[in-house]
Amino acid sequence: MDFKLTEKEEALKQEFETFFETEMKNAPPEFGNGGLEGIYTSDEGFAFHKYMARKMGEKKWLSLGWPKEYGGLEATIMEQVIFDDVRGYYGAPGVDGFAVGMFAPTLLAGATEEQKQRLLPPIANGEAFYCQGWSEPDAGSDLASLTTTAIREGDHYVVNGQKTWTTGGHKAEFMFLLARTDPDSKRGKGLSVFHLRMDLPGIEIRPLKYMDGKHVYNEVFFKDVRIPAADLIGVEGEGWNLTRQTMNFERSGAGGFSGAKRMLEELIRYTKSTKRDGQPLSKDPNARRKMVDLFIGSEVGKTLAYKIADLHRKKDFLSLITAASESKLFSTELAQRLANYATEIMGPYGQLEHGEWSPMGGSMVELYQFCKGATIYAGTNEIQRNLIAWTGLGLPRLKFK
Numbered sequence: 001m002d003f004k005l006t007e008k009e010e011a012l013k014q015e016f017e018t019f020f021e022t023e024m025k026n027a028p029p030e031f032g033n034g035g036l037e038g039i040y041t042s043d044e045g046f047a048f049h050k051y052m053a054r055k056m057g058e059k060k061w062l063s064l065g066w067p068k069e070y071g072g073l074e075a076t077i078m079e080q081v082i083f084d085d086v087r088g089y090y091g092a093p094g095v096d097g098f099a100v101g102m103f104a105p106t107l108l109a110g111a112t113e114e115q116k117q118r119l120l121p122p123i124a125n126g127e128a129f130y131c132q133g134w135s136e137p138d139a140g141s142d143l144a145s146l147t148t149t150a151i152r153e154g155d156h157y158v159v160n161g162q163k164t165w166t167t168g169g170h171k172a173e174f175m176f177l178l179a180r181t182d183p184d185s186k187r188g189k190g191l192s193v194f195h196l197r198m199d200l201p202g203i204e205i206r207p208l209k210y211m212d213g214k215h216v217y218n219e220v221f222f223k224d225v226r227i228p229a230a231d232l233i234g235v236e237g238e239g240w241n242l243t244r245q246t247m248n249f250e251r252s253g254a255g256g257f258s259g260a261k262r263m264l265e266e267l268i269r270y271t272k273s274t275k276r277d278g279q280p281l282s283k284d285p286n287a288r289r290k291m292v293d294l295f296i297g298s299e300v301g302k303t304l305a306y307k308i309a310d311l312h313r314k315k316d317f318l319s320l321i322t323a324a325s326e327s328k329l330f331s332t333e334l335a336q337r338l339a340n341y342a343t344e345i346m347g348p349y350g351q352l353e354h355g356e357w358s359p360m361g362g363s364m365v366e367l368y369q370f371c372k373g374a375t376i377y378a379g380t381n382e383i384q385r386n387l388i389a390w391t392g393l394g395l396p397r398l399k400f401k
């Protein structure tokens, strides 16, 4: 693989860097250390997310790879990876992972022409924000066992059931929902995808709060919620096939590695400017060993992200499943290593989230608490290992009963 960027790619990278470096200066204090907490726990953080989305929408950066007829730029996969890389480095919000990362690819793959024309432009312009209605209390890894129903009645589907862990459901205007349209069906058969407004009568959103009261996640209850039949995406009963394609989009993100690299750079600055036992922490052999390990991890991660781009380009979709799982697994475990090592290097100060004695603005405390969830969401890392065993190593596939 040749990692050297072309002249055009270099110029684009520079444009992205200038944009994010400039715009991130507008982040309000409530955005804090960014991430999902920065976006969803305050009105100010969400307003900044929307501001960044509109700015990027104006430049068509939310639809970089889409066909021009739907408002895209038809950028190459490498150009998209460069965008993710730079945005991840600056920790910038504005790309709604649910709308841009998951639902838009679903629409492009399976929606009717009318739906593409109606639903894609608001996503491309940074005006539509979604949440993901997949998981249920008894259906997570085994998503195909979900029980929420959407039964056709005339021009509507009537939805009853419950979703859980709905990230940002209290801020999103829309949801993409996976529900059972044939109540007698089993597993993947009889499931369908819907677009719906979160303010429809019969929807109740209950917060799932952190121990400290922060609100990022939700439970969503549906009681006789009526969705217009026009908002069934694609063909009734074919939602599982469409969803399986979307899962791969959820797993192929590249920005995580550059975000880790930026935090490592901050950690290196911290160790150079902080003394322990009379000498800089950067001279401590243990701290050095840990930082070298993180550096190698972020470089390996970058290679994985570029490998995904290369496989996309070659349309090697089977290898892509393996590579996307490798990348999800490796990036989330790298984040855990980073949080563990950084708090170990910082010693007791590493547990302070606020105040003048809190190193790196408390970002490592936040990461330490958050990174556990990352090996669970978007398909747990055990599931990713199963996928790699099956598609990458050719071992027999394990099926849910």
Ligand SMILES: Cc1cc2nc3c(=O)[nH]c(=O)nc-3n(C[C@H](O)[C@H](O)[C@H](O)COP(=O)(O)OP(=O)(O)OC[C@H]3O[C@@H](n4cnc5c(N)ncnc54)[C@H](O)[C@@H]3O)c2cc1C
Binding pocket: 131, 132, 133, 134, 135, 136, 137, 138, 139, 140, 141, 142, 164, 165, 166, 167, 168, 217, 373, 374, 376, 377, 378, 379, 380, 381, 382, 383, 386
């Ligand atoms: C922070 C966070 C945000 C989330 N956001 C959303 C969201 O916005 N929308 C949404 O729909 N969902 C969301 N989820 C839900 C997420 O997708 C599920 O939690 C995940 O799929 C796991 O499902 P589960 O929690 O039911 O665990 P289970 O599936 O019950 O798994 C329990 C344990 O068993 C293991 N396990 C299960 N099956 C196997 C197997 N076949 N082989 C090996 N091990 C197995 C799992 O790895 C796990 O360790 C979020 C979750 C988290 C933690």
